[in-house]
Amino acid sequence: MSVPAQGSPVTVVVVDDSAVQRRFLRAAVEAEKDFTVVGEARNGKEAVALVARLRPTAVLMDLDLPVMSGIEAIERIMSGSPTPILVYSAFVAGTNSENALQALAAGAVDVLAKPGPDDTGSLDEYAAALRRKLRVAARVRVITHPRGRLRGSGMSGETPSLGGGIRRPLSAPPLEPLPADGPRDAVKLVAIGASTGGPQALLTLLSALPADLCQAVLVVQHMAEGFIPGLASWLDGLVPLPVVVGESGRRLVPGSVTIAPSGGNLLVQDNRLRVLCTPPEPGQFHIPGIDATFESVARALGPDALGILLTGMGRDGAAGLLAMRERGATTIGQDEATSAVYGMPAAAFALGAVEHQLPLPEIAPALLAALGRALA
Amino acid sequence: MPDAQDVTSPRPPRTLPPEAIAGLREAFAGEVASRLPRLQELLDGAPGPDSVRDAHALGSSAVVVGEPDASRTARALEAELGADVPDRERLAVLVRTLTDQLQGWT
Numbered sequence: 001m002s003v004p005a006q007g008s009p010v011t012v013v014v015v016d017d018s019a020v021q022r023r024f025l026r027a028a029v030e031a032e033k034d035f036t037v038v039g040e041a042r043n044g045k046e047a048v049a050l051v052a053r054l055r056p057t058a059v060l061m062d063l064d065l066p067v068m069s070g071i072e073a074i075e076r077i078m079s080g081s082p083t084p085i086l087v088y089s090a091f092v093a094g095t096n097s098e099n100a101l102q103a104l105a106a107g108a109v110d111v112l113a114k115p116g117p118d119d120t121g122s123l124d125e126y127a128a129a130l131r132r133k134l135r136v137a138a139r140v141r142v143i144t145h146p147r148g149r150l151r152g153s154g155m156s157g158e159t160p161s162l163g164g165g166i167r168r169p170l171s172a173p174p175l176e177p178l179p180a181d182g183p184r185d186a187v188k189l190v191a192i193g194a195s196t197g198g199p200q201a202l203l204t205l206l207s208a209l210p211a212d213l214c215q216a217v218l219v220v221q222h223m224a225e226g227f228i229p230g231l232a233s234w235l236d237g238l239v240p241l242p243v244v245v246g247e248s249g250r251r252l253v254p255g256s257v258t259i260a261p262s263g264g265n266l267l268v269q270d271n272r273l274r275v276l277c278t279p280p281e282p283g284q285f286h287i288p289g290i291d292a293t294f295e296s297v298a299r300a301l302g303p304d305a306l307g308i309l310l311t312g313m314g315r316d317g318a319a320g321l322l323a324m325r326e327r328g329a330t331t332i333g334q335d336e337a338t339s340a341v342y343g344m345p346a347a348a349f350a351l352g353a354v355e356h357q358l359p360l361p362e363i364a365p366a367l368l369a370a371l372g373r374a375l376a
Numbered sequence: 377m378p379d380a381q382d383v384t385s386p387r388p389p390r391t392l393p394p395e396a397i398a399g400l401r402e403a404f405a406g407e408v409a410s411r412l413p414r415l416q417e418l419l420d421g422a423p424g425p426d427s428v429r430d431a432h433a434l435g436s437s438a439v440v441v442g443e444p445d446a447s448r449t450a451r452a453l454e455a456e457l458g459a460d461v462p463d464r465e466r467l468a469v470l471v472r473t474l475t476d477q478l479q480g481w482t
Contacts, residue, residue: 017429019403020437027396064432090436114436117444117451127392 010138013039013054015047015061015073016088021114025060025088028127029134044068044076052081058138060130061108063089063099071099071106078107084137087111088130097230104199105234109137109340111227136313140196140341187330187371189252189273189305190215191297193290193320195222195312197340199231201360202310203238206257208364211240215306215371216252216273218297220260220290222312228262235259248277260288267296271304286316290344294320303328306370308363309354311339315347322353330370331355332363404441407433408481415453416475418467428457434474446477 014025014037026037039054041047045068051059059077063070074085085108091099100111110133115126194201198221209217221231229245235257236243243257246266252258252273260266264279265288280287290309294317297305307324309317311334325331333345333354338361348354358366392400411430418427435450453470456462 018407018433018437020400020407020433020440023396023399023403024440027392027400031392064429066429090432115439117435117439117447119439123440124392 008034010035010058010135011038011054011056012036012134013041013047013050013056013059015041015044015059015065015070017042017062017064017066021062024123024127025130028130029060031127032131035131035134042066044070044073047073048076048080051077051083055081056083058134059083059085060088060134061085062114063087063091063103071102074103074106074108082107084109084140086130086134086137088114090114090116097227098234100227101199101230101234104197105203107200109140109196111224140313186304187215187306188254188271189268189297189301190217190308190367191268191294191305191324192217192219192308192310193221193294193312193317193344194219194310195286195290195314195316195341195344197311198222199234200340201334201338202235204360205308205310205364205367206235206239206241206243209239209241209368211255213241213255213371216254217241217257218246218252218260218266218268218275218293219257220266220288220293220317222286222288222290222316223262225262228259232259246275246277248275250275260293262288265289265292267292268300269296270300273300286314290317291320295323298323298327298329301327301329305329306332306367308332308334308367309345309348310334310360311341312344313341314343317344318347318351318353321348322351325353325355332366333357334363335359401441404437405481407437408478412475412478412482415471418471423457423462423467428454431457434478438478443477446474449474449477 012029012035014022016022016025022040029035029037038056039050041050044065047059047061048068061070061073065073070087070089077083077085087100087103087108089111090113103111112130112133115123192202192205202219202221223231232243232245241255241257243259245261246258252275261277264277267276267278269276280289294307297307298320305324307321307329309321321331331354333348335357336342336346338359339345345354349357356366411434414424414426414430417424431450431454435447435454438447438450449470453467453474456466456470
């Protein structure tokens with residue numbers, strides 16, 4: 001689908017089995033002049049049909065739906081009529097954060113928890129937050145997600161691989177062939193940054209890394225407070241390497257994946273891979289910050305690190321990846337065709353920070369080649 | 377249907393047009409009318425196929441119309457229904473409490 005220009009009308013399909021919620025969402029969305037709710041669905045099956053027929057700019061969807069679950073509906077929409085989906089559900093907060101990760105992995109762009117009885121804000125504030133997220137989601141250029149088709153063929157348990165993107169690849173060809181100067185025997189750390197579309201991309205990338213990897217892997221994923229433990233737990237159950245949330249003062253362990261916690265930045269302090277959690281910088285927009293981590297990796301490890309910047313909106317990570325490249329690290333950026341949002345990797349590419357620009361499925365093989373490993 | 381009220385958080389929407397707020401309240405009354413009787417059947421028998429969804433929907437919707445106490449009760453009911461072995465006595469207490477809290481909407 002094409003991305004609406006800034007200021008162009010945003011058409012929305014609302015999906016919820018509760019009439020109260022549908023009315024609330026319609027009123028909340030249409031409080032802004034350029035937003036129009038063009039359709040309402042009461043279950044997942046209706047949603048899939050309605051999105052295919054109306055082709056809205058964005059979808060606002062609950063997860064707990066009758067007839068067809070929200071997760072299955074997301075997969076089918078992303079397979080047949082790719083549309084930015086913002087999940088709005090009571091089942092994504094706190095102990096239910098794994099549902100949020102499942103929704104993001106299925107292709108949803110973002111999640112927002114429904115207000116509960118003990119939340120302190122007004123519903124007007126929720127409505128405003130919802131419109132802000134919807135406006136951002138509506139500008140995401142989504143790609144076809146194959147899992148809905150896999151589900152139909154009985155292969156839904158397999159790790160999804162992105163392919164068949166509906167967006168044209170960047171006109172610039174991939175940069176230098178990889179490995180550029182032979183395997184990097186001394187590489188101790190693989191640092192990965194991701195934002196919108198990141199959980200799905202991380203699953204694809206980390207699933208292809210062997211359990212006996214000799215390097216530590218550090219992941220910085222932009223995510224709202226409270227969702228990182230769910231991300232770690234969700235990935236831990238699906239990828240060969242153990243996945244944990246980073247803690248200040250700990251060391252990164254070779255053969256494991258550490259995810260930066262929410263609430264601040266995770267810095268690598270020295271070449272023994274000790275990490276330090278620091279509060280966010282004043283005015284820092286993305287938390288945890290990818291630039292802060294990548295810059296610390298550049299200082300601590302220089303050429304003994306490898307940096308990967310995946311899909312995401314904005315430009316966080318671009319300057320950090322450049323710092324890594326300038327200190328001699330191998331750097332990889334996800335290409336446009338397989339990025340849910342070609343923002344951060346594009347900014348890095350424009351800065352000259354990307355040594356190798358690759359489609360998502362080719363990043364793990366390239367990474368292992370750079371480490372002198374064959375793909376498992 | 378009770379009057380729009382000042383309640384503890386989250387506060388009901390104020391900036392929505394009056395007709396939208398009226399529509400929300402009307403829809404909630406309809407939801408109570410359709411879902412609460414199904415939950416009340418728990419007093420006499422086993423949970424039905426829609427019991428958890430009914431409790432969940434009332435829990436989320438009650439917040440929107442400024443009924444946080446009913447929302448808490450509905451969520452507790454939802455959690456109890458989701459337990460491996462729901463406590464029937466507790467289910468009954470929660471259903472009765474929810475019925476009282478939503479009395480003005482029936």
